[in-house]
Every structure is written in C-alpha cells, then in structure tokens.
Amino acid sequence: MKVGFIGTGSMGSMLLDAFITSGALKPQQIFASNRTAEKAELLAQRHPGLNVCSSNVENVKNSDILFLCVKPLQYKVLIDEIGDEVHPDQILVSITSPVQIHHLESALTCKIAKIIPSITHLTLSGASLCMYGSRITAEDRLLLEKLVGSFSRPLEIQESHVRITSDFSSCGPAFISFFLDQWIEAAVEKTGISRDHCTALASEMLLGTGKLLTEGGFKPQELQERVAVPGGITAEALSLLKHSLDGVFHQLISTTHAKYDEDLNKCDILFGDSKP
Template sequence: MNVGFIGTGTMGSLLIEAFIASGALSPAQIVISNRTFAKAQALADRYSGIRAEKTNAAVACGCEIVFLCIKPHEFKKAVDDLKAIVHPRQIIVSITSPVLIAQLEDELNCKIAKVIPSITNQVSSGATLCIYGERMDETDKAKLEGILAHISEPLRIQESHTRIVSDLSSCGPAFFTFLLEQFIEAATEETGIAREEARKVASAMLLGTGLLLTEGGLTPADVQERVAVPGGITAQALEYLKGETGGMFNQLIRTTHNKYRDDLVKVSASFMSEEVNGQ
C-alpha cells in the first residue's frame, strides 16, 4: 500500500517520521509533495525510498491513502489539483480541523476522512481523532486506523466535537507544558534549584501522573485526594490554585473556539467563492 502526504510542514513531517519509526510504513511506501519542493526533497533525502513529487496530482496517482497536511487557506488549491485525479476507491485524509467533511465530499469523488493528530504521536503515544465521511465503510476505517494504531490510540469522534476534543488532545500538550514551564521557573526563582534539575523532576512527575490517569485507572480527582492530606501542604496549595484559576480554562476554550469559528468562515468562503465564480 502506498500512502501520500501533501504538505511536509510540522505535522506532515511528524506523521511521516512517526509512521516510519513505528514500522507502520516503509519509506518506499511514501510519496510526498510540498509547496516548496526543496523541503519535500530534503525529507526524501533523509529517508531513502521516499519519493518526492513536484505536484500534488502526482502524489495522488497510485496512492490508496493521501493525507492533506496543509493549512486551511491552502485547501482550495489542493482540492483543485486533485479533482481530476482522485477515484472513488481512494481515501483522502484531512488533518485540518476547520475543513469540513461535507466540503471535501462535495468537491472530491472519493472517500473522505479527517484525523487530528497530536505531537504525542511522535513518541507513539496519545490519541488520533478520527472523523469519517459517508463513503467510508468499516473496511476503509479499519485500514486507516490500522496505520494510526502504530503511533497512537485512534478515537472516533463526532465532527461537531472536533474543536473541543482537539483542545484536549492536540493543543493540550502545549497548554500543560506551558503551565509546567511556569512551575519550573517559579521553583528556580524561589529556591535557587538548578533549572535543568527542576525540569527533569517535573517532567518525570508529569509522565508518572499521565500513567496514573491511564494505566493506573485513576481520575484527576482521585490523584488529588490521594496526594492531598487534609490540612497538609498540598491541600493548602490546591485551595490557592482553585482561587487563582477559576474560570481560566473556560476562557481558554472560548478563545480556541472563537478562532475555530473564524477559520470555518474563511474556509467556507473559499469554497463558496469557487462555486460563485464557476456558477
């Protein structure tokens, strides 16, 4: 099975490298293109066997699955490039959340899926969110999830929940490492502990906490209850955190959702513009 990747930026390269490292795909099974061809060729040079093509259409030819790893404003051109090339048995996979399944199904005569990866997939961990169009049958879904399972836990979600689940799965690592970074900086400033030492301890703590919440079967509330002795240091610090962070994550979610709605409008306008101009 040959798999194509249109776009070799941050997430496109991450997926390609993770698939190769996990054994899900060999370099010889991968065909790539990028708006700047030199970037695609540089990746192909690093992994002998990958074929870099100068056009998106060339990537789609002969590939059973094609990942569109591009930004929202690049979709109209990519779709135009693929319209005359794709066939009904092919699976086109968008990794861009504001591009809707229905928009791609209206434009392309093939099977459509959307997956939202995470930086955690780089170490074969975390989830990949899967959303499927009406033309995808269970065999198609199993084929795609079989590849994704090498680097993640594929989770099927409703498209209406794309943004909030993306916040938790894909944006979450940035949010919580930001908080961890603030914790480390404060520890350094307040106590004089070496920053690298504090980073190692805090990172190991975060890893262990993640395992408690997954393999250990504990909930966040369980962890807090077990660590915080009533009247103790942790309990007092938790009360402080509750007072300082109340409503913070509500506002964070409002922020991501507002940006998502703006992107939805822009993507929809680009597709509608094509319909108006083409009548």
Template sequence: MNVGFIGTGSMGTLLIEALVASGALAPAEIAISNRTYAKAQAIADRYPGMRAEYTNAETARGSDILFLCVKPHEFIHVVGDIKSVIQPQQIVVSITSPVLVSHLEGELNCKVAKIIPSITNMVWSGASLCIYGETMSEKDKKRLESLFAHISEPLRIEEDYTRIVSDLSSCGPAFMAFLLQQFVDAAVEETGIPRNEALQVAANMLLGTGLLLTEGRMSPEEIQERVAVPGGITAKALQLLRRETDGVFNSLIRTTHAKFNEDLVKVSTAFYGEEVNGQ
C-alpha cells in the first residue's frame, strides 16, 4: 500500500510517526510533501525509505490513500495542485473538521473521507473520528479503519456532529490538560510541594480515572459517588466545583462552534465563491 501525506505540520507529523511506530505502515510505503520542502525532507531523513516529494501532485500521483493535513484556508490551493492527477480508485482523506466531504467530492474525481485524529493517537490511544463520502464502499471504510485501529479506536460518526465530537476527542486533551495544570499549579502555590512530584501524582490519577471510565466501565457520576463520602472532604470540594464551573463548558462549546462556523464559511467561500450554510 502506498500512502501519501500532504502537510507535515503538527497533526500530519503525528500521524506519520504514530502509524510507522505502531507498524501500521512501513516508511517505504509513505510519500510526503509540504509547502516547505526542507521540512518534509527532514522527516523523511529520519525514516529510511520514506520519500519526500517536491510537489503535492507527485505525492498524490502514487498514493492509494492520500491524507490532506493542512489548515482550512490551504485546502483550495492543495486541491488545485492535485486535481489533475487524482484517479477514481484513490482515497483522499481530510483530517480538518471545517472541510466538508462535499467540498472535496465537488472538486476531486475520487473516493473521499474525513478522519479527525487526536493527539492521544501518538500513544496508540483515544479515538479517530471517521466520516465517509458517497462513493466509499464498505471495503474502503474497513481499509481505513484497519489502518487507524493500530493507533486508535476508529468511530464512525455523522458529519453533522463533527464539531462536538471533535471537542470531546481532539480538543478534549488540551482542555483536560489545562484543568490538570491549574490543579497542579494550585497545589504547588498553596502547599509548596515540588511541581514535578505533584504533576506525576496528578498525571497518574488522570490515567487511572480514564481506565475506570473505559476498562472499569464506570460512569463519571459513579466515580464521584465512590470517592465522595457524604459530608466528607471530596464532597465539600465537589460542591465548590459545581458552583464555580456552572455553565463554563456550555460557553466552551459555544466558542468552539462559533470558530468552526467561521472557518466553514471561509472554506465554503473559497470552494464555491460564495457563503453557504453547512454543518
């Protein structure tokens, strides 16, 4: 199998590294290109057999599966680069949420999918969110999911829910890391505990909590009930958290959705020449 990656920024590089490290792909199966050729070459130099191409068209031409790992405003230019060389049997995969499947299906004569990865895929964990175009067969879908199963749990979702599921899966690690950072910083400030010790304890707590939710099949409510003895320290602190964070995550979701819709309008305008509504 030949797999291409256009764009070697944060997420593009993460996918390349995770898929190679997990054994899902061999370096010799991968071709990459980037707006700055030297960046692509630097990655290829780390993996003997991987090919850095000078143009996006060259990366696209030889790929059975082609991942587009670029920012929303760059898609229209990348599509222009590859449009003349893409063939109907090829699969083009966007990893960018504001780029709709219909955007690509309207421009490229090939099979189209959208897969939203997460930074947790770096450690072969978390989900990858899978959305498929009309011409993707069940065999095509399973081919992609088999690839991503090496580094994640592939989940099929409806495109209408791309943003909210991305909030939970892809943005969520940053949100949880921010809250953990605040917890650790407060512990250091209030007690003087060395930060590295507090962070180690808190990080292992977060890992264990995730396992309780997944392997242990406990709900968030059940964990709170098991830990918080009525009238105890944890219960008192939970009362504070409920009071102080009331509505915070509603505002967070409204913020991410507003930014998503702003980006969606820009992408649609670039593809269609006018503003359109979309999800």
C-alpha cells in the first residue's frame, strides 16, 4: 500500500509523523508533495526513505490512498490539477471540514472520504472524525479506520456534525490550553509560584482528568460532584465559574459555526455551488 500526502504543512506533517511513529506506515510507503518543495525535503531528512514527489500529479500516480492536506480555498485549484489523473480505485481523503464530500465527488471519479485529525495524534491519542462518500466500500472503511486507529480513536460522524465535533477534537486542545494558561498566569501573579512548576502541575492534572473520563468511568458532571464537597473550596469556586462563564460556551459555538459557514459558502462558490 502506498499513501500520498499533498501538503506537508502543520497538519500534513503531523499526520505523516503519526503514521510513521505509530508503525502504521514505513517511510518507503509514503509519497509527499508540497507547494514549497523544501518542506517535503525536510520530512524526507527526518524520515529516510520517504519519497518526495516533484509534482502533485506524480504523487497521485504513485498513491493508492491520497491525503489532501491543503487549506480549503486551495482545494479547487488542486482538484483541477489532479482531476484527470485520479482513477476509481483510489481513495482520496480530505482533512478539512468546509470542503464537502459532494464537492469532491462531483469533481473527481475516485472514492472520497473525509477524516478530520487532531494535534493530539502527535502523542498517539485523540479522536479522528471519519466521514465517507457514496463510493467508499465497507472494506475501504475498515482500511482507513485501521490506519488512523494506529494513532487515534476513529469515530464515524455525520458530515452535518463536523463543525461541532471538530470544536472538541481539533479546536479543543487550543481552548483547554487557553483556559490553563489564564489560570496559570493568575496563579503566578497572585502567589508567586513558579510558572514552570504550576504548568507541570496543571498538565499532570489535565492528563489524569482525561484518563478519569475515558478510562475511569466518570462523566464530567459526576467528576465535579465527586471532587466538590458541598460547602467546600471546590464547590465555592465552581459556583464562581458557573456564574462568570454563563453563556460563554454558547458564544464559542456560535463563533466557530459562523466562521465555518463563511468558509463553506466560499467553497460552494469555488465548486460552482454543486449540491448532493
């Protein structure tokens, strides 16, 4: 099996690294092409044996599965470039949410899937959000989920839910890190504790909390009730948070959805507003 990556920027290189680190793919099985050739060459230096292609067309010709790791508004130009080279037996995987499966199926003859990754895959963890086009077979699904399952938990979702699920799986690490950073900053200012010490404590706490929720059988509300003794310090602080953050998460979701709708509209226009 040969797997191609068109685009080796932040997410493309992260996925490629995860496949190799997890042992799912060997460098010799991977073909990479990038608008800036030096970026692909750097990956080949890091992973000896990795094949760097001189063009996206060369990449397509060599790959059984092709991951498109470019920005949404770059898709149409890329599809026009490679459209005549793909064939019905190939699987093309998009990793961006605004570009819809029907956009790609209307423009290409190959099989289409969409898998949204997360930076958490760098530690062989987190969820991969999986969506499948009409030409994908049961065997194709098993193959793709086995591949991404080597470094993540594959979760099949409806494409209509891609934005809200991405808020948690893909954007979530940034949101949680922002919360921790603000908390740490306040702790340093109020108490003089070392930033490094406080960051280490917060990081270990976050890791342990994640394990309690994924392996320990707790739901978020149950965990709050277990930690917060009525009338205690934690309960008092939770009361403050509930009051101070009232409505914030509704606004957060509205913000991410508004940006998604804007990008989706741009993609509809680029692809001629094709509908399923």
